[in-house]
Ligand SMILES: [Zn+2]
C-alpha cells in the first residue's frame with residue numbers, strides 16, 4: 001500500500017460535553033491524512049489521550065478549534081507548554097476565532113513562557129470558506145448555530161493523478177519522460193504521429209475521501225448541502241429524545257437530529273459524540289438506538305475508536 005492509498009484515519013480522543021464525566025474526556029479528535037495529523041478541538045486532557053492512543057504529539061502541525069467554549073480548547077495551553085519544554089522546532093498553526101490568540105498570549109506572558117518554536121494563529125470567521133489547502137486536501141468551514149460563534153469543518157481530499165497501466169504503457173512503448181503528462185490526463189502522440197488515448201494508458205485515480213466535523217450546534221438543516229455525500233460525518237449528539245427541549249434551549253442536537261442530518265446529506269457513515277454528563281456509558285446505547293432508527297450506519301464516538309475512511 002502506498003502512502004497515497006492510505007486515505008484518512010480518524011481517532012476519537014474525547015467525546016464528553018462540558019465536563020469530563022463517566023471516564024469520558026471533552027472534545028478532541030485527530031485526523032490523519034497520509035503524513036499530516038490534524039487535531040480538531042483540544043479539550044482538557046487531549047495530550048494525555050494522544051499519549052494513551054499512541055499518537056506522537058510532535059506530528060501535529062495544525063490545530064482547528066471549532067469554538068471558544070472551554071470543553072473544546074482547555075487542553076491547548078498544556079499542549080503548547082509541552083511542545084515548548086520538548087523544544088519543538090517545527091511551526092505550529094492554530095485555526096480559531098480571534099479571541100483564542102489573546103487568551104493564549106496572556107497565559108504565555110504571565111507564566112513567562114518564551115516559545116522556542118513559531119506559533120501562528122489563523123483567524124477563522126463565521127462564514128463558509130476554505131481555510132486550509134495543501135497539495136492533497138482542503139479544509140472548509142461551515143457556520144453552525146450555537147450560543148457563541150461556532151464552526152464545523154469539512155476535510156476533502158483532492159483528486160489524485162490518473163494511474164499508469166504499466167502493461168499498456170509497455171505495449172505502446174511510452175517513454176518514461178511522457179508519463180508525468182499522461183498521469184495528468186493527456187493523450188500521447190508517438191513519433192509516427194499516432195495519438196494513443198489516455199484512457200488506454202491509465203485507470204481512474206483513487207476516489208477522494210471526505211470527513212465532516214459538526215461541532216456544537218442546534219439542529220441545523222442548512223448545513224446539509226455543505227456535507228452532502230461525505231464518507232464520514234461526526235455530528236454532536238449531546239442529548240437523547242428525553243431531553244429534546246434541553247437540546248433546543250442550550251443550542252445542541254439530539255442523536256435523532258444528528259441522524260436526520262446524516263440521512264438528508266446521504267453520508268456514508270455517522271458517528272455521534274459530545275455526550276451530556278447526564279448519560280452514563282449504560283445510557284449511550286439508547287442514544288445510539290435513537291440515531292440508528294433514522295440512519296442505520298451510526299456508531300458512538302467512543303474514545304480510542306479508530307475509523308479508516
Ligand atoms: Zn461543547
Ligand SMILES: [Zn+2]
Nearest residue numbers: 067069146216
Ligand atoms: Zn459549545
